[in-house]
Amino acid sequence: MAPIKRTEIIEDGEIWPTLDVINLKWIFGQNYDNLLKFLAFNGLIKNKMKCPGCEDFMSLNKRREEVEWKCKKCEKRKSVRDGSFFSRSSLNLSKLNKNVVEELNIESTTVVSWFNNCRNECINLKEKIGGLNKMIVIDETCWLNQEHRKRKNGGETREELYFGCIEHGEGGQAIMERVEDKEMSTLLKMIEKWIEPGTLIISKDYTNYLLMEKLIPQYKHVLIRSEEITNAGSSKTVELEDGSILNINTNQCMDLWIQLRQKIVRISGTSAKFSDSYMMEALFRINAKARRENFFIKLFFRSKMIDASCLFDSEEEEDDESKKKTPEERKFIFRRELRAMLYGFGDEKQPAENTLEVLEQIVMDYIREVCRKALEVGKPNRINLEDIHYLIRRDQKKFGRVKELLSLSEELKRARKAFDDVKEI
Template sequence: MDTDICAGCKYSLKNFLSMCENDDRLKEFLKVHGVIDCADVIICPKCNKPCKFFERHNKYVCNTTTVVVNARNRRVRQRCGFIQTSRKNTFFSGSKKSVQEICQFVAFWLVGFKQEQLELETEWSRRTVVDWVSFCREVCFIIVRDHTEPLGGPGKIVEIDEAKFGRRKYNRGRIIEGQWIFGGIERESKKVFMVPVADRSQDTLLEIIKEWILPETTVMSDCWRSYDCLENEGFQHLKVNHSLNFVDPDTGAHTQNVERLWRDIRFDIPRFGRRSDNFVYYLAEHYFHRKFPKFTDRFHEFFKYIAEVYPPTDTQHEGEGTSS
């Protein structure tokens, strides 16, 4: 996708919702950001002839006719009949909701509306809201997967820590196992990585550290024993003993930035009803919000990424079969 299609428009929630009320403006926004590509003509995948786009029906229809011999041995003209909606294989395909409704939902989600607020504003069922929240988080997950780079390097500091998400009610009764998350933050840039882990063993954490932190980085951590090997793995390792100090008096080492990261995540992800196998998607949503803290930037960036995950040109010019 050409990421220079739009140089970086900014919308408030009010202005974005207003744009959604105007079909022409919304269509132009989606075209400019690469989410849809309503070319005037595509090549029909059925007969390989030009297939025209009909604005009124928002579909490509092939009216090409050919002469065939019917069962009565008569020569008759037969229309190709290929029909394809412009939504096919885009972010909007497979849904009975209108493009306008879906864009409004995405806008509410981007500014941080929670489950009940989304249901109230959209008047959608709980299941539909849950599905579309999942679709949006999947886009965030692909952003993290494809656009996150290792942290640190010579002269850079990365703080690392583990946190467990899950709790016991009033510290008694049935223990909720929860989910361990291992992560780090680069002090200079505030870039982060966050990875769900099954355990905090040296083998598990070291593998992730090598994947996400560049050699010769100064790594700061607490005194968890799994980190004791870092000096032998190409890192400069500074520790702080939290049972004695928040900041090491000799080296100045601390992990206050990564601990703040955990507080932010706890505030941002669902406290109840969350599933451990979805945790990576909760983290991806938090990562996107963290990367674009201003709401006015999120509309442009998210729809640009939607186009990257669901590129419309590939399907509209090379689609197969008939779709309504």
């Protein structure tokens, strides 16, 4: 039996942000489906559509890159823009963005600077990967960079060396960095910089890798063995400490190099000083996709540039020497832990023990309590409880995301401690 198609853009009980300047900035980071829900919730497009022929409610139907209304009986179609402000416009997203830039009187250099800042943040937000009970495949690659010249004798070529590592398995996080050479000292420096101690490192049997475990004993190391199988190509395996054999798919690293290499090809001609930032943006997107996170939301809320004024009154408060922490320090703790509650950015070493329903109720009760206190501390119009409720349940189809928002008992303890720290502000 074919699944029943939806006849509404937003279902009963769904809560979406109201239309204001702050949420307009937020909506830029959403996908097409969420944009439709945002517009329907705020009455900018119709949430339901009746067929002009049989007067039955039409169903949502995906067509090309957009969504339309379609009647199952009459086969009639209508655009989701029908009867709205957008009904006379057929502009695609790129043209709409251009219109926004022109109408807001934003200089093109300002737009470029903004995206440069975003890419630079991608560089700053790299974190160590791996840890206990995790396996990481390391590799290195060399790309030839063509320096284009106007002279007739052609351009000069130079090697670009990169060190990379990726967590073994689905959803693995990756790291890549440009290096000057292939020396053993450089390799060890990269491993200690980007890989957590206790990680099992898997590598090819290159000469530089053979003495790795002796030189950095805080890591475990195994080599990939390649065996030719008759009529079946080659098999790549590693032997673990317990004697078990693990099949290794080295295509993970190869896919990573290919995706990043494609980025270099697309930005051909870009200034060399910006090339690394473009690469880090591509890597940041790959990692966000592996974690099934929204790239822009992840970047914005993990950025060190976040301002506390979105939650608190910007006016300075009087210092109290009797308190262990200053009000500004408490605001910082509050903001950090609230972000951890909302977006699930924190330690992931321990799995959740609570069921989804219990965990969701804990999160919702705590968010209401935090928002009530934040409203008492800051300006009442700075926080909308319905908006916070939406952030927790913003994806009805992937309800498992709630579990990811706060999956650790330790995170709950830290968040409650942060709440206690700001009670007296």
